[in-house]
Amino acid sequence: MESHRSPRRRRPSSLLAALGALLLPVATVTAVTAPAAHADVPPAPEGWNHVWSDDFDGPAGSLPDSENWIVDTGTSYPGGPANWGTGEVQTYTDNPENLALDGQGNLRITPRRDASGQWTSARIETRRSDFKPADGETLRIEGRLQVPDVSGEAALGYWPAFWALGSPYRGEYWNWPGVGEFDIMENVNGINRVWGVLHCGVSPGGPCNETEGLGASRVCPGSSCQSAFHTYRFEWDRSGSSSQLRWYVDGQQYHSVDESQIGASAWSDMTSHAGYFILLNVAMGGAFPDGVQGSATPTAATQPGYPMVVDYVSVWETGSGGGGTPTDPPGDGGDDGGGVDARSTIQGEDYQAQTGTALETTSDTGGGQNVAQIGDGDRLRFDDVEFGTTAAGQFKARVASGAAAGVSGLVEVRLDSATAAPVASFAVADTGGWQSWRTVPANMSAVTGTHDVYITFSSGQPADFVNLNWFTFSSN
Structure with missing residues (x-):
């Protein structure tokens, strides 16, 4: 042979x-x-x-x-x-x-x-x-x-x-x-x-x-x-x-x-x-x-x-003509066959794809992991987020930052494409430490239906500026 x-x-x-x-x-x-x-x-x-x-x-x-x-x-x-x-x-x-x-x-x-x-x-x-x-x-x-x-x-x-x-x-x-x-x-x-x-x-x-x-x-x-x-x-x-x-x-x-x-x-x-x-x-x-x-x-x-x-x-x-689900959510280790409710607490580690980030153990209430090492140009993708027929108008995220003085950035929400115009965003800088968590709300353009949600991050500095634990959407 x-x-x-x-x-x-x-x-x-x-x-x-x-x-x-x-x-x-x-x-x-x-x-x-x-x-x-x-x-x-x-x-x-x-x-x-x-x-x-x-x-x-x-x-x-x-x-x-x-x-x-x-x-x-x-x-x-x-x-x-x-x-x-x-x-x-x-x-x-x-x-x-x-x-x-x-x-x-x-x-x-x-x-x-x-x-x-x-x-x-x-x-x-x-x-x-x-x-x-x-x-x-x-x-x-x-x-x-x-x-x-x-x-x-x-x-x-x-x-x-x-x-x-x-x-x-x-x-x-x-x-x-x-x-x-x-x-x-x-x-x-x-x-x-x-x-x-x-x-x-x-x-x-x-x-x-x-x-x-x-x-x-x-x-x-x-x-x-x-x-x-x-x-x-x-x-x-x-x-x-x-x-x-x-x-x-x-x-x-x-x-x-x-x-x-x-x-x-x-x-x-x-x-x-x-x-x-x-x-x-x-x-x-x-x-x-x-x-x-x-x-x-x-x-x-x-x-x-x-x-x-x-x-x-x-x-x-x-084998579904391109319509299959290519990845399992890392947080649950398996396919559940459906989308995720936009009004539920969506854990950051349950992404379907990411660029530039890492996971670490969180000290925030509830334990588990948070997404870390987030800087300019990084992003997370969450597939099939279901907003329903009642429009969601607010985005909230649980974030922490130990960024140095003068370092800050934007946390943004985009739908169906990482390059689409943001429908919501807020700025974040040092919160007192990388495990010092706070919930930050932001108004959002009215969203209905089911979408792939991209959480993107932008900053004028190259340094990491934020950690993300979870996020959710609401009607007001």
């Missing part, structure tokens, strides 16, 4: 490297185990159709299903870039010590180091290479997994990943990044943070800022990335006039890229081919972990034997 392998040439910026250094936890030493967990592949959400999945059921010690997966071996594709194009140091094998089902519905990819100091690990990719949404639809690639449960110095060099690569790479090996690469989940050096990245265009530079790519990262919600299973999701949305890519962890969106950011030529290069294949691997060392650490990894302190444990991988596509 000819194996197929592909590159991920990550060169983190100095900012990411500094972030990684700050976030590097104190070294911990734990048993070389990872807790087993098995959840069935979820049924297709309402409005979606099942395309493909693997639940990794099978006898302990067996390889993943060869009808679904190709096992990559060695240190490069035949004739392709050395060390998989990333500088990683391990050799990939099909040895069950590196790659095996655990008999409990999980796949384990486990890096090992032999007596001579040589590292081995594993990498697999789907036989199918045609994962792509139909025109007017949205494709959703999702996996539930736990990254290696190791941190500190013992984790230096660990680089688990769940990603997808454009099909034209197979057999050619030198057309990256133009064919496109979607990094659904990357994690390095045992840091409690997930990275989502798009690679495209030309290298170096180009519309995707290669070789870094266009990326974002965030801390895993609740339990750390290392200590628990999390669900990582990528969506490719072709339902609107301009396509969009979105990244999620546990249903919470943290990154998006619009077609308009890339340009027609580069977008066509990465989307006009047959589609993508999906990959799972744990690399050791290479450009990304080295760049975050600021020195070569792995080191003598790095401990082998910590697996990435994969519960399932699944692909869905909307």
